[in-house]
Amino acid sequence: MATAVLRNSRMSEAEWQARQELAACYRVFAMLGWDESIYNHITVKVPEEDDAFLINPFGLHFSEVKASNLVKIDIDGNKLDDNPYPVNLAGFVQHSLFHRHLPDAHAIAHTHTTAGMAVASLEGGLQPTNFYAANWVGQIAxxxxxxxxxxxxxxxxxxxxxxxxxxxxxxxxxILVMGRTLPEAFVKHWSLQRACEVQMATMAMGKPLTIPPEVIAVHQRDISKASAPGGPGKADFDAMVRRVDKIDPSWRD
Incomplete structure (x- = not known):
């Protein structure tokens, strides 16, 4: 009942839907092992409010995030609701910067996964040595x-x-990824994470094979032909949310 009151009296239907989608994403990240204690962040802009975004409450694990306990703040760091939880300064500084300056950065995810940190700590970074890495050649800053x-x-x-x-x-x-939608940010993170995991495993066995530039060009040209309908990452994200629902659907509250 309290959730319904919060939803009806203090926010639009669009904001509530954004909250539910973001809460589901936190649960998906937790399910996939992309959580890091109470740290790291996924944020989304509040629909129809360009100067506001939603972020996780500092002190909760990703698996504890719900639609109703996400914190709403503006790009200057001011809390826009009466949520009792604080916001991690490290998350605010980075995410508010991109939300402020990049109109297409609707959703942003930052993680400290083992594979992501390992490849980010390697001279040369991500190498063109596997299927998923080929997605990202020339597209990573x-x-x-x-x-x-x-x-x-x-x-x-x-x-x-x-x-x-x-x-x-x-x-x-x-890892830091941005998307025009939350599912797009999710699938970018999923693909980059897989690229990093496979690179770690390959380099542990020996010298990796490098994919030639001309093959990478063909791969990047054709990869969209293997995408499911609904927009970038939509089908992938929905499938993961169905898995989360079987574990704990309380993210909807």
């Missing part, structure tokens, strides 16, 4: 580690290094 991201002045360099790309490996740090 890199940013050198400057310590925990809590200083606004780092933002200028983050934007400069990102350029026109929407996927970044933060060196010695982890």
């Amino acid at each position: 890199y940013h050198d580690f400057e310590g925990v991201t809590v200083r606004a002045e780092e933002g200028e360099r983050l934007l400069e290094h990102l350029g026109d790309k929407r996927v970044m490996l933060l060196r010695n740090h982890g």
Whole structure:
């Protein structure tokens, strides 16, 4: 009942739907092992409110996130609801920067997965040595580690290094992906994570085979032909949410 009151009296239907989708995404990340204690972040802009976005409550594990306990803040860090949970400064500084300056960055995910951090810490970063890595050749930005991201002045360099790309490996740090929709950000992270996992496994066995540039060009040209309908990542994301629902559907609350 409390959730219904919160939904009806304090937010639009569009915001509630965005909250549910984002809460589901947190549960999917937890299910797939992409969580990191109470740290890391996935954010989405609030529909019809360009200066507001939703972020996880600092102190909760991804598996505890619900639609109703997500925190609504503006791009200056002001809390826009009476949520009792704080917001992690490291998450706000980085995500607010991109939400502020990039109109197409509707959804942003940042993680410290073992594979993502390992490849981000490797000289040369992601290598063109497997199917998923071939998706990303020429499309990944890199940013050198400057310590925990809590200083606004780092933002200028983050934007400069990102350029026109929407996927970044933060060196010695982890994965950062952006999407025009949350499912698109999800599938970008899924694909990059798989690329990093396979690279780790391959390099542990010996010298990897490198995919020739001309083959990568054909692969990137044709990869959309193997995509499911509904928009980038939609079918993939929906399938993962169905799996989450079998475990715990409380994200909907």
